[in-house]
Amino acid sequence: MNAQRQARAVRLGPRSLAALLLVSAVGVAAFGWPFLAPPTSQLSAHAQDAPWLFAGLLVLLVGVVGAAISESGLGPKAVAMLGVLAATGAALRPIGAGTAGIEPMFFLMVLSGRVLGPGFGFVLGSVTMFASALLTGGVGPWLPFQMLAMGWFAMGAGLLPGPDRLRGRTELVLLATYGFLAAFAYGTVMNMAGWPFMSALASNVAFDPQATVPANLARFLAYCLATSLGWDLGRAVVTVVLTLTLGPAVLRALRRATRRAAFETPVTFDTPPSVKHPT
Numbered sequence: 001m002n003a004q005r006q007a008r009a010v011r012l013g014p015r016s017l018a019a020l021l022l023v024s025a026v027g028v029a030a031f032g033w034p035f036l037a038p039p040t041s042q043l044s045a046h047a048q049d050a051p052w053l054f055a056g057l058l059v060l061l062v063g064v065v066g067a068a069i070s071e072s073g074l075g076p077k078a079v080a081m082l083g084v085l086a087a088t089g090a091a092l093r094p095i096g097a098g099t100a101g102i103e104p105m106f107f108l109m110v111l112s113g114r115v116l117g118p119g120f121g122f123v124l125g126s127v128t129m130f131a132s133a134l135l136t137g138g139v140g141p142w143l144p145f146q147m148l149a150m151g152w153f154a155m156g157a158g159l160l161p162g163p164d165r166l167r168g169r170t171e172l173v174l175l176a177t178y179g180f181l182a183a184f185a186y187g188t189v190m191n192m193a194g195w196p197f198m199s200a201l202a203s204n205v206a207f208d209p210q211a212t213v214p215a216n217l218a219r220f221l222a223y224c225l226a227t228s229l230g231w232d233l234g235r236a237v238v239t240v241v242l243t244l245t246l247g248p249a250v251l252r253a254l255r256r257a258t259r260r261a262a263f264e265t266p267v268t269f270d271t272p273p274s275v276k277h278p279t
Contacts, residue, residue, distance in 0.1 A: 023063070027148045034195075034207050077260075081258075082120070082124060087131065090131035092104045093135075103239075104242055107246070109153055110175055111243070116258060117158045121151075121158040123151070125153055126151040145189075149186050156182060160174060160175070172243060175243050176239070176244050179236070180240050184236055186235075191223065204222075
């Protein structure tokens, strides 16, 4: 009798999927409102209300994490794995803080999302960013945006093609390419969280509520190039280097731990062939 197992981490059920779609929609609006609102909109007059939006987004993120954990029926081993990976990512984040984008936690989020799936990836990314903020004292109105962006970052790795077929160098190249592009995407998205609240009088790259969408888009691109390009490039390069060098060992360890934890694992038993007894 042989047991065949295929471990899966967090399966997005109806409630958790609905919560994820809701928080993503709110997040897109919260990040992109300068481009979504027309120049005549009065949204810019409510910039002082931003902390309320941040608080609401944090509540929705907590709801997604709670729904995903409760609905998927995670066992103690799966919750323990989530805690260990989140703690590891949180511990890795301060290593290169303030040093040209050297942020090794990003490669761990990519590999974890790849092995454990998009649902686990989103939960892990959000929880890791929250834990790292507590560890480094980085709790502020930007935290919900960081949690959401990191959740998207790790979830995207779980949505990459060929999770059961691609192995070896092909998979590493795929993950390194994703990590490189997603590192820039993360930095660009996070720039949008603070850019609209710069004073237009302070810089010609600040958000101007009276300007058109194309004009503000040009200002935003100039802002990204001037303020975060070097940091994002450092993050992207570090993610690629760590993925290509440490990726094989980390992927093996994650897959071995997933098989041993065997959460959400359907177990099937092979029926042995019938034995004919001599008459």
